[in-house]
Amino acid sequence: MGDPTVSPLLWLIGAAEVAFWGFLLAGLATRYLLRRRRLGGIVLLGVPLVDVVLVTAAAGDVLTGGEPASVHGLAALYLGVTVAFGHSLVRWADVRFAHRFAGGPTPVKPPRGGLARTRHEWREFGKVVATWVITAAVLVLLTVLAGRGIPAPGDWTGDPMWSWLSRASLVAGIWFVVGPLWATVFPGTDEFPGTGDRERSGV
Template identity: 55%
Template sequence: MGDFVRENALVVLIAACEIGFWVLLGAGLLARYVLRLKRTSAVLLLLVPVLDLVLVTASIVDVAGGTRPGRTHGLAAVYLGVTIAFGHSMIRWADVRMAHRFADGPAPVKPPKFGPAKVAHEWREWRKMLVAAVIAVVVVAVIAVVAGLGVPAPAAWLSDPFWAWGARVVLATVIWFAVGPLWTTIAPPRDREPSRG
């Protein structure tokens, strides 16, 4: 077990950050709505972004120490981008449900399914993915600079375990754009007419 942790320290840290995100989120919401400790709740929820800072710092320190960037460093960059871009909305999603359940808050509103509201929703969600992709690619570039790597040939973006994460996140963003906001803008879903008896 000790050898695995040593050899895969960054993977273990990513897993710990993911678990830590949900633990801090759950503890923060529990403190706010069940225990009525608003200050404690605020502190716990403010600690969530600290996990991201720990992860990116560990990645940079690792490559600065001579480790060649690999798939784990690329994964850390993508994880960082996704948690920064989507973390706030995930916290808000959980907060609304806890408020409804424990503090007589309003019922959660479902995302729109039709018309201009659906189109606007798709664009908002995709912009989060775009932010995640930009952050991930920037972090990949920073790690590469710290490691002293040059910019690879285009083929390496797909074959190299480290650079492939940048290619994956860009590809995911393009696919999401095509099937999400672009498609709903071109052909917005319409509510079916009520049937007439």
């Protein structure tokens, strides 16, 4: 059996993922299927509310004596990803829902080359950096609340909670090389100029 102070938080992370998609789909369905845009917007507010609940639960766990563990690091990384990428994911889904059910414009794929692609890749990498920063901030908060010292970067891999930031750093490094760095060195030619701007203006 798992540690009783950790297992509930792991279940909560799973529930948060389900709730994220539940609020997203319910909000879009209300907006476009029921034609209730204002109510749909209110339902979509549940998406960031899920993050608030999760970070509060993680902080409360360590404040009440829970040992900082791998699941707390996973919660921190999950929060970083959802906060950094959540808005763009909602916007991506909104454009496609509007096109499918409300006669909205056809979704346009990201640029495949040229300066537009380079800008797109750097913009996406900015979300990765935001994920890293948010994850680190939550880990610092949990570490301080637990009354512990913040480990040095060289010790992250040996710490169950902070090892998640090491994984995030590895992913960020790979993303940088295959994303913005590659697009900057080998930008190619954009076959459909301006598509990135039209995609971003979909909502």
